Amino acid sequence: MDSPTMETVRELLSLVVIVLLAGMFGGRIARLMRVPDVAVFLLIGVLIGPILHVVALSPESVADQLLIVVGAALILFDGGRAIGLGVLKNVWLTLLLLAVPGVLITAAVTAGAAAWLLQMPFVLAFLLAAIIASTDPATLIPVFKQVPIEERLKQTVESESAFNDATGSIVTFAVLGVATGEQAFSLGGSLVSFFKMAGGGLLVGLAAGLLAAVLISERRGGLFREYASIVVVTVAVGAYLLGDLLGVSGFMATFTAGIVLGNHQAFRLPVPEAKLTEVSHFFDGITLILRMMIFILLGSQVDFSALADYWLEGLLVVAVFMFVARPLTVLLCAGVDRRALWSWNELLFMCWVRETGVIPAALVALIAGLHLPHYREIHAVTFLAIIVTIVLQAGTTGIVAKKLGILSGENPGKEEFP
Secondary structure, rough: OOHHHHHHHHHHHHHHHHHHHHHHHHHHHHHHHHHHHHHHHHHHHHHHHHHOOOOOOOOOOOOHHHHHHHHHHHHHHHHHHOOOOOOOOOOHHHHHHHHHHHHHHHHHHHHHHHHHOOOOOOHHHHHHHHHOOOOOHHHHHHHHHOOOOOOHHHHHHHHHHHHHHHHHHHHHHHHHHHHHHOOOOOOHHHHHHHHHHHHHHHHHHHHHHHHHHOOOOOOOOOOOHHOOOOHHHHHHHHHHHHHHHHOHHHHHHHHHHHHHHHOOOOOOOOOHHHHHHHHHHHHHHHHHHHHHHHHHHHOOOOOOHHHHHHHHHHHHHHHHHHHHHHHHHHHHOOOOOOOOOOEHHHHHHHHHHOOOOOHHHHHHHHOOOOOOOHHHHHHHHHHHHHHHHHHHHHHHHHHHHHOOOOOOOOOOOEOOOO
């Protein structure tokens, strides 16, 4: 006679097998259709979840929460690892403005629309806006592998998407504290909390990244260079865990650790090229699996009744988000960077390639068990924001880049932003 524990194990194993099989077919379909794979993963999740009822994993379950946290941490770490500090030395102001005040601008404009259209208290509307405010390196990086964008612009967009993921998570948890009544709102207190979480996360990530680089380097301290992939995963997840235990941003910690390891030469810690290649191949596989798991499970947990109730208001919020909040953010933050001298076409491209993805999916799942008022609206709008931005924006990146003349090697003499 099987024990309840064994039955649970079988259910989870069945879930993993089903999701991975569905993900492989979905990935193949995405390649044939030349659309972002995460959009297909979402739709597959809807098919095998609320439509066919093949998959049923509660967002409040330990398995779901563990997958979301580990997946988000490793994807953020990999996003940080892809950032080249040397390429970005002339666009640091753009990055800083987009990643910090830019997230707040996007959230504030979107929150105003959500509060009005969905009749929500402003604090919950701001929570919704903070959840979806960040862009998605897990979507952008694969798209840019297919669409050859000018290197400076490509690195800036990818880097900002990774930075603002960490910022978006910090803002979300800060607002969540106010929404749940754990802390009273005060501008000064919120700023102190933000800088504590961000600064603490940076310090934890710096230490973790240096440790990883030392342990797999060619120097005497490289005791575990033969286990490079294991060291990197341990550091990525460990940085998140340590940050969380210390009350700072675990997402910022793991992202910063990735930046440090990706730029190990700047810290005079040479890592064997073969080991870097090994780590890259490992992360290519593991992040693909995690994208499959996160987006298929997100699709399987879609509340059709909430979508039916709020689809029109939700689409209007997403329209304000895409066509007002994010372009305004780019113009106010990147447009004032005189050193970078962005052209109008480059700014327009930044306005368009701002897909919402993994971290918003992770954040909305992490708050599922809190039973917040208006959670159905928050979940519905988050799902709509992800699917609409990924299908509409990521799916047309190549067309938009060609029209704007910012494909790698093209120089149509674009007018500079005044």
